[in-house]
Amino acid sequence: MNQRITILYFSPTGTTEKVLTAIAKGIDAPFEVINLTHLQARQQFQTTAFEKNDIVIVGAPVYSGRIPALFLETIADIKGIDANIVPVVVYGNRDYDDALLELKDFFEARGFTTLAAGAFIGEHSFTASVAGGRPDRNDLETAHQFGQTIAANIAAFQKRPLSVKGNDPYRQNPPAAPMAPETNETCNACGICAENCPVEAIDFKDYSIVDSTKCIRCCSCIKKCPQDAKAFTQAPIKAVQQKLIDNFSIRREPELFL
Numbered sequence: 001m002n003q004r005i006t007i008l009y010f011s012p013t014g015t016t017e018k019v020l021t022a023i024a025k026g027i028d029a030p031f032e033v034i035n036l037t038h039l040q041a042r043q044q045f046q047t048t049a050f051e052k053n054d055i056v057i058v059g060a061p062v063y064s065g066r067i068p069a070l071f072l073e074t075i076a077d078i079k080g081i082d083a084n085i086v087p088v089v090v091y092g093n094r095d096y097d098d099a100l101l102e103l104k105d106f107f108e109a110r111g112f113t114t115l116a117a118g119a120f121i122g123e124h125s126f127t128a129s130v131a132g133g134r135p136d137r138n139d140l141e142t143a144h145q146f147g148q149t150i151a152a153n154i155a156a157f158q159k160r161p162l163s164v165k166g167n168d169p170y171r172q173n174p175p176a177a178p179m180a181p182e183t184n185e186t187c188n189a190c191g192i193c194a195e196n197c198p199v200e201a202i203d204f205k206d207y208s209i210v211d212s213t214k215c216i217r218c219c220s221c222i223k224k225c226p227q228d229a230k231a232f233t234q235a236p237i238k239a240v241q242q243k244l245i246d247n248f249s250i251r252r253e254p255e256l257f258l
Helices: 015-027 039-044 069-074 099-108 137-152 192-196 220-224 235-247
Strands: 005-009 031-035 055-061 083-091 112-114 117-121 255-257
Touching: 005 015, 015 031, 015 055, 015 083, 015 117, 015 137, 055 099, 083 099, 099 112, 099 117, 117 137, 192 220
Parallel strands: 005 031, 005 055, 055 083, 083 112, 083 117
Antiparallel strands: 117 255
16 A cells, blocks of 8 residues: 555544554555644644645544534644545544534545544543443454545545535534542552543642633543542533433444445
């Protein structure tokens, strides 16, 4: 293959990164990585133009049925000059609603052609009791095979429009009340939470302080803390966690659009 392969993603808890990497490995060609998870990386991101035959595998987690706005704002000026896109979303076993369509539309409006698209499942940010441990081995094997299928059918995929699930206008969510994880006494001030917060909401001098006006509820700090020192303890989040456990614990499988 002569195509330039790039994976471009926002992945606070690492699930999207795992899926996109598996897809790229399935295509079986060298690939570049543009990781826009951390604030500094987003601030340093330069307007990028992709050219004919380039393939960009782009992914993000689904937040309330949509793509995180800060990710789309970062790449707003990206351009595709007859370049190819594979949009991928990762959701916590409830639903991806309009997120995949939103991501596809975003790139097509900037000159990209959609080759294929996918919706994969990752452990829910709010609770490991929903899709715990996912993407698992089966998910990543599906992602790898998805990449192989794309590589074997690029010429055919370029010649036809692709439809995915979702509605336009996209789902509208009311503004969320500021809320952030709380820190318990097991915190040993290792700093992992602050180092991995994608919006730098955690104080680098006192890791117990989290700015709720910056927090996007990605739960990176909760998932990555080796001491289990951070958690959402507020009643509204607890209610959502229980609703998820009660209604969305049955395993769902990836959906591929080819």
